[in-house]
Amino acid sequence: MKFFAVLLLSLLPVWAQAVEVGDRLAPWTLLDQFDQAYTLNDQAQILLVVRSMDAAKQVDAALQGQPKGYLEARHAVFVADIQRMPRLVAKLFAVPAMQAYNYRVMLDRDARIAPRYPAPVDKVLWLQLDNGRLVAQHEYSSATELREALEQVKP
Incomplete structure (x- = not known):
């Protein structure tokens, strides 16, 4: 019984952070693949969040052939949770590969932001x-x- 009480108490902060329709999103700041800071503000209209490499590949495929600034013109921000990726792999391979993208990727290296927005890992x-x-x-x-x-989003 003690175990379940501890488990419940440990999960309360996770439930408290999840956002629901009507909630105001707390501002946050992340670095992109070029180590440039971005702070979420009221101008953002779309927040795309991925928690796996497969989901990130879906975003990349959807943006293939689009001009630089495509997401920004739609006031869209792309956040990738890369905390499960080994730091050395991220530093030596993944982040340099992302620098070839013609769009910004806000990198959640420590899973500080993405867990606020729960979703299936593969979507x-x-x-x-x-x-x-x-x-x-x-x-x-x-x-x-x-x-x-x-x-469908007008720039």
Whole structure:
């Protein structure tokens, strides 16, 4: 019984951090693949969150052929949770590979931000924002679906 009480108490902070429609997202700051800081603000209208390499590949495939600034024109921010990736692999291979992308990737190296937005590991989480408030959320399991959704957003 003591074990379940401890388990419940340890999970309370996780539940408290999860956002729901209508909630205001707490601002945060992450570095992108070029070590440039970005702070979430009220101008962001779309937050794309991925928690695995497979989900990140879906975003990359959806953005293939799009011009530089495509996400920024749609007020979209892309966050990748890379905390499970070994630091040496990230530093020597993954992050340098990301520098070839024509879009910014905010790197959550320590899982400080992505866990606030729970979603299946293999899907792309789309959080629709309005002045910092969550108004809707969607999950995409294919690059085609994500690309179509992004095309619906007017720059």
